[in-house]
Amino acid sequence: MKQDYYEILGISKNATPAEIKKAYRQKAIEFHPDKNPGNKAAEEKFKKAAEAYEILSNENKKARYDQYGHAAFENGGGGGYSGGGMNMEDIFSQFGDIFGGGFGGGSFGGFGGGSRGRARVKGSNLRIRVKLNLEEIANGVEKKVKVRRKVMAEGATYKTCTTCNGAGQVMRVTNTILGRMQSASTCPTCHGAGEVLDKRPKNADSDGLELKEETVSIKIPAGVTEGVQLKVNGKGNAAPGNNAIDGDLIVVIEEIAHETLKREGTNLHFDLYINFSEAVLGISKNIDTVSGKVKIKIEPGTQSGKILRLRGKGLPSIDNYGNGDLLVHINVWTPQALSAEQEAFFETNKKDENFKPNPSKLDKSFFEKVKDMFS
Ligand SMILES: [Zn+2]
Structure with a gap:
């Protein structure tokens, strides 16, 4: 309790x-x-x-x-x-x-009956952007990228900092309302590392580090989205000292827009245009998906605005909740120029019973379809 x-x-x-x-x-x-x-x-x-x-x-x-x-x-x-x-x-x-x-601000030293031990100094993080197309997002991909990162220069050695004796902190005694208080602040000489550079090789900076280009392999899981950040441990900049740990490499995902597929979460949308005759007579069409072309069948008498749902042909979710769907939006193209013969045909049929709109309950309105898609 x-x-x-x-x-x-x-x-x-x-x-x-x-x-x-x-x-x-x-x-x-x-x-x-x-x-x-x-x-x-x-x-x-x-x-x-x-x-x-x-x-x-x-x-x-x-x-x-x-x-x-x-x-x-x-x-x-x-x-x-x-x-x-x-x-x-x-x-x-x-x-x-x-x-x-x-x-x-500063942390207190000597707390808990013993030394807290010096915090290990960590190098700074590096950030890179990685561009992925939808196919790569759908399947996950391993990318190799070149990174220029600070690493310890060959031959650089470090010795214990004499200002703080390796503690990384210096103690200060101040008078406060609590009475005399001891507080610790970061050592001004070694900036908390507890070590300072001893031997500086020619090509090294004042911390004993040098920039080197390295190829880093990044495993990108399937289903990532624009702006997602992945972390590769230890592939950022090194920090000075034998005890320091390397920073991380932060990978920011950028999505390359697909030519025909539009992404919406895990679902994909494809706009299919068919002509008037195809809508009337029915036809088979090849559709782009993230795993290649797929043939779909358009039934005779298909209405413009119909949405065909190809289950599981969308993108995987990053949490393994399964794949989204590919939604094919059917758009019937109305001819904009007609021959005299065609014009006569449509003129004859203008008042024909078969040409009269007669939506059934199955022919949902646009708003009902949108509602269905999100429910
Ligand atoms: Zn120091």
Whole structure:
């Protein structure tokens, strides 16, 4: 059973926002990790108080909590916030609001009874665009791309930074309302890497890195859409130091428009034009699909505006929910120029019973068809 948020902060349910803030300040000071080094119980209370404040300081979250209790933030509660999930970075980043300047931003060192260990420095990400046609999107594809990325230059060596002794951070002692507080900031010499370049080869930059062109193979799953971003781990820029990890390569998908097929999610649309005689007499036609041509049969007496649905001939969904359909829109082309003979034919038949529009319930209107397509 989770402890009540009001109880954690030691306030009543009628507390005003100012009272909630004040109560949290007191708890945060009392249980601050820098005041209670190595004290797990204090750390727990510190986190709990932060969580309680996170909810109660927010009007919407507080209202939901007042109505549903902790259940409001459990799975399916639509909270967008899972209780108990606050980490120290989150907590300290709130402090600017609560204590004014001097807090927030930099992370605190020495927390949790031991060293947090230095954060591993990561190189920057690279972005490239990859153009795909519909056939490639339909089947998935492996693309080889050339990437110019920073890598460690051959012969470059690193040594421990003497400013921070390899910690990547330097400690600062400041006087605050909590009393003397220790805070850590990124080492100005090594920028957090804990190491500095020792031997710099001729072709290397001041970090010991050089630009190299590399061919990277990217597996693109079927069903991607314009703007989707895929990540290739470790194929971005390197960062200086033996301990650093390479950045990532971000691949942005661009879709090449198909000549005849229009994409709409996983469905594809094809506009088929047939002539008046073909509509009257019926005909077979070849249709483009992402897997080659397919023959379809147009029944005699087909109306303009009819939509034929070729199930599964659309695109796969990226979540493996199966393929969409190919929707063939039939457009009957009305002749715009006629010979004297043809004109006489149509003139004769103008009033003929067989030429009289007589839509049945099966001949749905355009709006009904659109409704059907999306239901
Ligand atoms: Zn340093």
